[in-house]
Amino acid sequence: MAYQRPKGTADILPGESEKWQYVEATARNVFKSYHFSEVRTPMFENFDVFSRSVGDTSDIVTKEMYDFHDKGDRHIVLRPEGTAGVVRAYVENKLYGPEHPKPVKVYYMGPMFRYERPQSGRMREFHQIGVEVFGSEQAAVDVETIAMAMDFLKHCGLQDLKLVINSLGNIASRQAYRQALIDFLEPHFAELSHDSQERLHKNPLRVLDSKDEKDQAIVADAPSILDYLDEESTAHFTAVKQLLGDLDIPYEIDANMVRGLDYYNHTIFEIMSNSKAFGGQYMTVCGGGRYNGLASELGGPETPGFGFAMGVERLLLIMDADKVAMPIDHALDVYLVSIGDAAQRANLKLIQAIRQAGFTAERDYLDRKAKGQFKTANRLNAKVVLTLGDSEVESATAHLKNMATGAEISVPFAQITTDFKAVYETVLAAE
RNA sequence: GCGGUAGUGGCGAAGUGGUUAACGCACCGGAUUGUGGCUCCGGCACGCGUGGGUUCGAUUCCCACCUACCGCCCCA
Structure with missing residues (x-):
């Protein structure tokens, strides 16, 4: 690496x-x-x-x-x-x-x-x-x-x-307690852990926090700060x-x-x-x-x-x-499948129009076969797949497939670019 | 800063001092000139954390380093 x-x-x-x-x-x-x-x-x-x-x-x-x-x-x-x-x-x-x-x-x-x-x-x-x-x-x-x-x-x-x-x-309470704690701990100095010895004068309160067992035993009898407030x-x-x-x-x-x-x-x-x-x-x-x-x-x-x-x-x-469920939104509204160069070019305008209409849209950029593109659409959980090939480009009409039901409808490009919201709803309603 | 364990493809995981480093998943392609699942077939590590050393030969043995994980310390 x-x-x-x-x-x-x-x-x-x-x-x-x-x-x-x-x-x-x-x-x-x-x-x-x-x-x-x-x-x-x-x-x-x-x-x-x-x-x-x-x-x-x-x-x-x-x-x-x-x-x-x-x-x-x-x-x-x-x-x-x-x-x-x-x-x-x-x-x-x-x-x-x-x-x-x-x-x-x-x-x-x-x-x-x-x-x-x-x-x-x-x-x-x-x-x-x-x-x-x-x-x-x-x-x-x-x-x-x-x-x-x-x-x-x-x-x-x-x-x-x-x-x-x-x-x-x-501050006053803390100072008073600090001194009381030092007075209490000093007689036990030799028994304290190395770290606690170090802290005794620098920051005695930290000795209270020690996880060393012997320290804890000593500290158990130490005065409580709450009594010095x-x-x-x-x-x-x-x-x-x-x-x-x-x-x-x-x-x-x-x-x-x-x-x-x-x-x-x-x-x-x-x-x-x-x-x-x-x-x-x-x-x-x-x-x-x-x-x-x-x-x-x-x-x-x-x-x-x-x-x-x-x-x-x-x-x-x-x-x-704790397996807390988070509402994470991975939704993909539309995946655009294109077959051939002409379709790819036509798709560019369509996908931008769809995005501009407020939908999430993804497409293929690797020149893959239609099958591969559909597999990806499926994996990405796309709700709708828009398909475009040479014949669709010629007729300026795209196929839209409802991935849940498998239903497919044809829609003119013009409708997609001007009112995709309506188109989308129609596809989702298609049985 | 100290102690312990580990490090093989995108992921999981086997393995051996010596021809081509299992297998599973994932991925890609094909069977099906343009449609998701399943099945079948094929592809996918000039490399085994990095750098040295031992050796005719090292992923395998040794050393150092790096990183991750666990514990100490401390903290969120």
């Missing part, structure tokens, strides 16, 4: 691309009903946009970014996630200005890049559908946005979803839980759940699926939360924010495993 696609990338071919379109269209529809608008930001940003926002001790920044220096010696990175760029755009374009009604609600969909070892549901170039809401601290924003994510996944046919929430509290943080989290209850959205609280990105505070959540696609294990399809303070971190005014992102590859994996 002369050329191969880069490791961890995929070609999304016809047959597969229709599924992507369906998922994307579903997202647009659902998001529209919540009054979100699309935003499109660059696929690469300055390095600082991510190191500032995602956190320079995060795994994403320390080892997973596709970064390089361009010909102007700018330090560029292919975006590893969507939020930072959207926040940058929000600030740079002053969407915080008074002429923009608050909250500003946007969604995006597109490729993200992380330098990782590919696995099922994890690619180096992968795709996310995400949303961001700027300008409101209200718990209703958290809850409605979570509800929208659930809504979307249900529209995609997903069953058995589990919503897990937690609160990281505001101050009054404001508690009030917010309580409101979130109440509103989820009002909407009858079931959820679990996992006080050990953290996020890989540093910018989160207050509510964080994940939506998980235990689909066969992941061997019955729970796998996260959607993750997000609140990120008050990120906009100011990127040079804008203090602005509360809330958002989520979901992995399209993972979503599609689940939909495949």
Whole structure:
């Protein structure tokens, strides 16, 4: 094989691309009903946009970014996630200005890049559908946005979803907890896994997330962040839980759940699926939360924010495993069969007229025999086949065959070019 | 970054240190000068992931690399 696609990338071919379109269209529809608008930001940003926002001790920044220096010696990175760029755009374009009604609600969909070892549901170039809401601290924003994510996944046919929430509290609460956690873990330092030792001082919350058994045993007795929430943080989290209850959205609280990105505070959540696609294990399809303070971190005014992102590859994996039926439209209205050069020429005008009339039409381009052309028409599921040979060209009349019934009728060219809709209906009615 | 498994035509899949690399599906052609299904006949890998090495000879043995899949790490 002369050329191969880069490791961890995929070609999304016809047959597969229709599924992507369906998922994307579903997202647009659902998001529209919540009054979100699309935003499109660059696929690469300055390095600082991510190191500032995602956190320079995060795994994403320390080892997973596709970064390089361009010909102007700018330090560029292919975006590893969507939020930072959207926040940058929000600030740079002053969407915080008074002429923009608050909250500003946007969604995006597109490729993200992380330098990782590919696995099922994890690619180096992968795709996310995400949303961001700027300008409101209200718990209703958290809850409605979570509800929208659930809504979307249900529209995609997903069953058995589990919503897990937690609160990281505001900056003060988080700082207090961070210290408490360090104080708790330090006596156990020698027993911790290597990774957790590394993280203890850089990002102790991540130790909570460790899958190492010994770490988990230690962490089991660690203080809970929920006990360190101050009054404001508690009030917010309580409101979130109440509103989820009002909407009858079931959820679990996992006080050990953290996020890989540093910018989160207050509510964080994940939506998980235990689909066969992941061997019955729970796998996260959607993750997000609140990120008050990120906009100011990127040079804008203090602005509360809330958002989520979901992995399209993972979503599609689940939909495949769960055999979700997608209404994919492959309909071909007309296939044109022509025998001989004169017929081919005549067909050109007819097929264009048919397409202009709003019908889907295909023909043969390989000079195949009539039989071969009919076989193709059949395989493409053409509803009607229009046949043309020398005699038809002479009489300026085409044969139209109803492929379902086998009935055939003759129609003058003039009628086909001027009113194909009527012709088509006549053929379909032919027994 | 670490560990494991694998890589033969468009797809699935057999196979061997040595003349022409099974078979199935798909596709193309013919039987049927211009009509879909079935059947029958015929065609379809100068090649066995890539590059080296061993050998008189390698798809088969050895090494490296690449890629995919699974797990770790982490995440969507």
